[in-house]
Amino acid sequence: xxxxxxxxxxxxxxxxxxxxxxxxxxxxxxxxxxxxxxxxxxxxxxxxxxxxxxxxxxxxxxxxxxxxxxxxxxxxxxxxxxxxxxxxxxxxxxxxxxxxxxxxxxxxxxxxxxxxxxxxxxxxxxxxxxxxxxxxxxxxxxxxxxxxxxxxxxxxxxxxxxxxxxxxxxxxxxxxxxxxxxxxxxxxxxxxxxxxxxxxxxxxxxxxxxxxxxxxxxxxxxxxxxxxxxxxxxxxxxxxxxxxxxxxxxxxxxx
Amino acid sequence: xxxxxxxxxxxxxxxxxxxxxxxxxxxxxxxxxxxxxxxxxxxxxxxxxxxxxxxxxxxxxxxxxxxxxxxxxxxxxxxxxxxxxxxxxxxxxxxxxxxxxxxxxxxxxxxxxxxxxxxxxxxxxxxxxxxxxxxxxxxxxxxxxxxxxxxxxxxxxxxxxxxxxxxxxxxxxxxxxxxxxxxxxxxxxxxxxxxxxxxxxxxxxxxxxxxxxxxxxxxxxxxxxxxxxxxxxxxxxxxxxxxxxxxxxxxxxxxxxxxxxxxxxxxxxxxxxxxxxxxxxxxxxxxxxxxxxxxxxxxxxxxxxxxxxxxxxxxxxxx
Numbered sequence: 001x002x003x004x005x006x007x008x009x010x011x012x013x014x015x016x017x018x019x020x021x022x023x024x025x026x027x028x029x030x031x032x033x034x035x036x037x038x039x040x041x042x043x044x045x046x047x048x049x050x051x052x053x054x055x056x057x058x059x060x061x062x063x064x065x066x067x068x069x070x071x072x073x074x075x076x077x078x079x080x081x082x083x084x085x086x087x088x089x090x091x092x093x094x095x096x097x098x099x100x101x102x103x104x105x106x107x108x109x110x111x112x113x114x115x116x117x118x119x120x121x122x123x124x125x126x127x128x129x130x131x132x133x134x135x136x137x138x139x140x141x142x143x144x145x146x147x148x149x150x151x152x153x154x155x156x157x158x159x160x161x162x163x164x165x166x167x168x169x170x171x172x173x174x175x176x177x178x179x180x181x182x183x184x185x186x187x188x189x190x191x192x193x194x195x196x197x198x199x200x201x202x203x204x205x206x207x208x209x210x211x212x213x214x215x216x217x218x219x220x221x222x223x224x225x226x227x228x229x230x231x232x233x234x235x236x237x238x239x240x241x242x243x244x245x246x247x248x249x250x251x252x253x254x255x
Numbered sequence: 256x257x258x259x260x261x262x263x264x265x266x267x268x269x270x271x272x273x274x275x276x277x278x279x280x281x282x283x284x285x286x287x288x289x290x291x292x293x294x295x296x297x298x299x300x301x302x303x304x305x306x307x308x309x310x311x312x313x314x315x316x317x318x319x320x321x322x323x324x325x326x327x328x329x330x331x332x333x334x335x336x337x338x339x340x341x342x343x344x345x346x347x348x349x350x351x352x353x354x355x356x357x358x359x360x361x362x363x364x365x366x367x368x369x370x371x372x373x374x375x376x377x378x379x380x381x382x383x384x385x386x387x388x389x390x391x392x393x394x395x396x397x398x399x400x401x402x403x404x405x406x407x408x409x410x411x412x413x414x415x416x417x418x419x420x421x422x423x424x425x426x427x428x429x430x431x432x433x434x435x436x437x438x439x440x441x442x443x444x445x446x447x448x449x450x451x452x453x454x455x456x457x458x459x460x461x462x463x464x465x466x467x468x469x470x471x472x473x474x475x476x477x478x479x480x481x482x483x484x485x486x487x488x489x490x491x492x493x494x495x496x497x498x499x500x501x502x503x504x505x506x507x508x509x510x511x512x513x514x515x516x517x518x519x520x521x522x523x524x525x526x527x528x529x530x531x532x533x534x535x536x537x538x539x540x541x542x543x544x545x546x547x548x549x550x551x552x553x554x555x556x557x558x559x560x561x562x563x564x565x566x567x568x569x570x571x572x573x574x
Contacts (some may be wrong), residue, residue, distance in 0.1 A: 011374030096354030103349035
C-alpha cells in the first residue's frame with residue numbers, strides 16, 4: 001500500500017518535454033510493430049539488394065545501384081511518411097488514443113509535431129541503413145546534398161499530408177488496405193525500380209505528376225546525374241504538400 | 256472573463272466544480288441530451304446514474320470538452336470546456352469508457368507516458384501496485400484483460416494529480432474483487448480532496464460511493480440528491496399486511512394521520528402508505544386488535560434507490 005496521497009497538484013509538463021515523450025513513444029510503437037518494419041525496412045532493403053544484384057529490370061546505362069538507390073530512398077520516405085503513418089494514425093484514431101490524448105495536457109499541434117519528429121527519426125534510420133547498403137553495393141552518389149535534403153523534406157511533407165488525410169477520414173481497416181495498395185501501386189508506377197521510360201507516353205505524363213515519381217526522379221537527377229536543384233520535381237512535391245496537409249487539416253476527424 | 260454567469264469568479268471555492276444548465280446535444284434529429292441541468296459540488300463524489308442510452312456519456316463528454324453543446328452552458332472549474340480547454344486539461348482527469356491506449360504499448364509504459372505529460376505526477380510504480388497491475392506492467396495493452404484495461408484507464412485519469420476526475424463507467428465489466436479495489440481508490444480520491452464525477456448504471460455503486468446522485472433518463476436529470484434524500488423523498492415508505500378480506504379501510508383511515516393512504520391490493524392483502532413511524536405501526540396493530548384481525552406477514556418496506564428509479568422512469572436500470 002502506498003503512502004502517497006492523491007491530493008491535487010495539477011500542472012502540464014513543459015511542452016518541449018511533452019513533445020519529446022510523445023515522439024519517443026510513437027517511434028517505439030513503430031519500431032515494435034512487425035508489419036511496419038516490414039514496410040519501412042525490409043521491403044526497401046530487399047528491393048535494393050535484389051535488383052542491384054540480379055539484372056531483372058533494365059535500369060539503363062551505368063551501375064544498377066546508381067539507378068536504384070535514389071528510387072529506394074524515395075520508397076523509404078513514402079513507406080514511413082505515408083503508409084506507416086496512415087496505418088498507425090488510423091488505428092490510434094480507432095482505438096481512442098487520439099481522443100484520450102486530446103484530454104491530456106498535450107496540445108494538438110504538439111502531438112502533430114511529435115508525429116513529424118517520429119517520422120523524421122525513422123527516416124534518418126532508414127536513410128543511414130540504405131546508404132550503407134548502397135555503398136556496399138558500389139553506389140557512387142553525386143550532386144548537392146542540400147538538394148537531396150530539400151527533396152526528402154518536401155517529400156515527407158507531401159506524403160504526411162496524404163497519409164494523415166487518409167487516416168483522419170477513413171475507417172482504420174480501409175486505411176490499412178488502401179495505404180498498402182497505394183504503396184504497391186506507387187512502388188511499381190512511380191519510378192522507384194521501374195524506369196519511367198517503360199511506360200507509354202500518355203500514361204507516363206500522368207504518372208510523372210505523382211509525388212513518388214517527383215521524389216524518385218528528383219533524387220535520381222541529383223544523385224545519379226549530378227543535377228542542380230530539380231525545381232520541377234520540388235514544385236510538384238510542394239503542390240502535393242500544400243494540398244495534402246491543407247485537406248488533412250480541414251477534414252481530419254479525431255474520433 | 257468568458258463566463259455567462261453573473262458575478263462569476265472562476266476560482267471561488269464554494270462554486271460548483273461542474274455547472275451544466277439547459278444542456279442540449281443532438282445527434283441528427285434525436286436529442287441525446289435534452290435540457291439537462293447538473294451541479295457538482297467541489298470535493299464531493301457525484302454519481303450520474305441512468306440506464307444505457309440515457310445521455311450519461313454525452314453529458315460527461317461535453318464536460319470534458321469533446322462535444323460542443325447545441326444549447327445551454329457548461330462550466331467546469333468555472334471555465335468553458337471547449338474555449339478554455341488548454342487551461343482545463345492539466346486540471347481534469349479523464350477515464351474514457353473504453354480504449355485510449357496504443358494497442359502495442361505496455362501498461363506501465365503508457366502510464367509513464369501520461370505521467371510525463373504532467374508537471375507533478377504520482378509515482379508510477381506505486382500506482383501500478385495500488386491498482387493490482389503489478390503483474391502486467393510489461394504486458395501489451397491488447398493482451399490485458401478487460402478489467403486490467405479498465406484499471407489502467409483509471410490510473411491514467413489520476414496519475415497527473417487532477418482536481419477533478421470524470422470516470423465513465425469505471426467498474427463496468429469488473430469482477431467483484433476488482434470492483435471493490437476500484438471503489439476503495441475512488442473513495443480515497445475523494446478523501447484526498449479530488450472532486451469525482453462518475454457515471455454508472457449500477458445502483459449499488461451509486462449508493463455505496465456517492466455523496467450526491469443525479470438520476471438521468473432520456474437526456475434529463477429527473478432527480479438529484481444524496482442517496483438518503485432520494486430514498487426518502489422520491490417515494491414514501493409503505494406498510495403491508497395480510498388479513499381477512501374486506502376490512503373496513505375507512506375506519507382504519509380515521510385512526511391514521513391525515514396524509515396516510517390505505518388500500519386492499521388483492522383480497523386480503525393491504526397496503527398502508529404515508530409516514531411510517533413506530534406510532535403509525537402501533538396505531539395499525541391496535542386497530543387490528545380492536546377489529547379482531549390477525550395482521551399476518553406485516554412488513555415495513557423501505558424504498559431502495561431501485562424503487563425510486565423504477566417509480567421515476569418505469570424502467571429497469573440493469574439492461
